[in-house]
Amino acid sequence: MSEKRKITVAHGDGIGPEIMKATLTILEAAGAAIEPEVIEIGEQVYHRGVSSGIEPSSWDSLRSTQVFLKAPITTPQGGGFKSLNVTTRKTLGLYANVRPCRSYSPFVATRHDTIDMVIVRENEEDLYAGIEHQQTEEVVQCLKLVSRPGCEKIVRYAFEYAEAYNRKKVTCFTKDNIMKLTDGLFHRVFDEIGEEYPDIEKEHMIIDIGSAILADKPETLDVVVTLNLYGDIISDIAAQIAGSVGLGGSANIGESCAMFEAIHGSAPTIAGKDVANPSGLINAAIMMLVHIGQPEVATHINNAWLYTLESGVHTADIYRIGSSKSLVGTQAFAEEIVKNLGKTPKRLQPAEYHAVQGKKLHYSTPPDPNRQKDLVGVDVFIDWNESNRNPKVIGDGLAAISGDDFTLRVITNRGVKVYPDGLPETFCTDHWRCRFVAEEGKTVSHQQIIGLLNRLDENNFDFIKTEQLYNINGQRAYSLAQGQ
Template identity: 35%
Template structure:
């Protein structure tokens, strides 16, 4: 359960026709289509007043003009609808591959705040219990600015961009989130002991912003120490706010604490748009088309989206049914040590919804 903390502009207004919201759906690569189908099936069964405008975009092709056209269509769809649900795009590591479509969407739509909810789910046995923290990362600058060049053969320079303005707005988002969701503390994650100017500015701006939120405890941790603390005593964390790269790493660590990438929901927020997606970004290419994917993260992300649209009753029903199936442990997917496939897991949720 969460409340959106974004400071919206006056033009933010999701499209609604005939009592239904129009939402952009971008399945993504790997198992994206399979887990998106689970959400669509559940929404239909629950009569959720949402119609999906589906745009198929793939990051699998290195350089492909139709693919870039589809990405442009997805961006235009988001600009119309203001709200979207997406899977994860594959990003090639080769130098001749395209830039990250995930990053491109966030930058084009100025989805500056990424939110991942790291929380133990009843029924899923993990090494740690009592884990419940929100990870908020700045989405548009830092190492993900993508500004690289080869100054001379064999020497590459990659620019890390940190600005006071964007550091301030992500800090405000984190503190606003803490206030609206009864969180008690916000921890700034940084490497200011080494990158004294860049991360130093991020940390300084964080504390300047904290002065306006006297009821929230503000503190900070160096990122390597934070990683160690996360795997040894994650219960100490409440809300974490990070530059882009550190948040990417810590979201993966966090997913490992609570059951893996298949169970962590997330979303990306800007002043005019909100795009929800699994909080730990894995395409799961190795099991694509095998009906083995765990759709929990996508389903819970969709529930976050429904709350964002003020459709709380639908979100609560779907969330409760999903948690009930996971707690029963009888019909869970292979990543959770079960034997159910994606469709069986989805049917189990539908059956729970009927009982609830």
């Protein structure tokens, strides 16, 4: 037997301990060369006053083993508790969330019999940075952060995955018709990196129509790569239309560490009843085995699981009168899989895993040392709730104190131009973006911006945020207002 690989294991909350027990039983019976190192995470840790849900000492195990098999946890409502999943992904740099999604018709009910796609979701950035502020009585904001290195790593991972597993097409989902800078960057990077893979078909879809295609014609999709929020949503949709969210496992891959988990939650209402389907965590463990270099064991377990589905031995979530043969609980389902080790499905496509080493994973383009960055203005956000919120009143007042360095170019309210020449029908809140720009062809300094802010303060304008406006390499690096 090969030397055992240490892995970190967390039994989690709710149904977590039950499905982890079932999964570890199967791994042991199949001869997986692993040595679990157990840590405690989740609800009990939260209640000890640890807002992240994980003790500092547990990070030592994760950084040592670099492999985490995690059962679902329960995050207490309210009280400032942070999502452990998000914390783990970002702390360990797990930039790629990989969710295979297949239909198992006719053994698991589905509206689409031929789904076989993989969703590759960016895992660290986007709105999941969780940077939010309340700026006025009426308006809150959430920052959407997208970086070129983040885009490059996830897009390259998707193409490397497609190449390694003989996938034919990679589809990119964005909303860059609206978010031209953030989602636009993701789309541009997809096009650039796609040129390195001439044998793989490439396509791009706006997320709305892409989601519609996913729900209506999922068989036309192969590998889908997208940003964090969109990926979170569509991966659950894909799992559900394939048959059940309860069957799905996921991998969270970083440059050194990886985490494997079921995609469903802790389901506390059925905890302790021995009715939960352990398949999601089993499939996550199969992905883990491939990752740590034990593809033969992964193949062994996956085929036994498929054979069990074919045999009609089902847990309650997928059991159907007239087609299923036996209704079993969590542990009995695991025991059936153990009994079927060595068997191969007859109608479902058998699994066959092999060792994979991506050629270009984790690579991103170094920064351009010759980049030209010119400061050409500033957006000043103001909390103003006077004079019946008449844009002309605030606009004329600001224009009068702009000074010689700036021109008040436009004021927007919730992104829509309201000054000058706004429409009276536009509803205005107490949150105003006021764009001050330098004379065409000129730049401004930070000191000039500070001078502008001093004048605003002297005239009792409550500025709540600023955003500098730059031209980068001669190109405008900020969005225009709606209506500008």
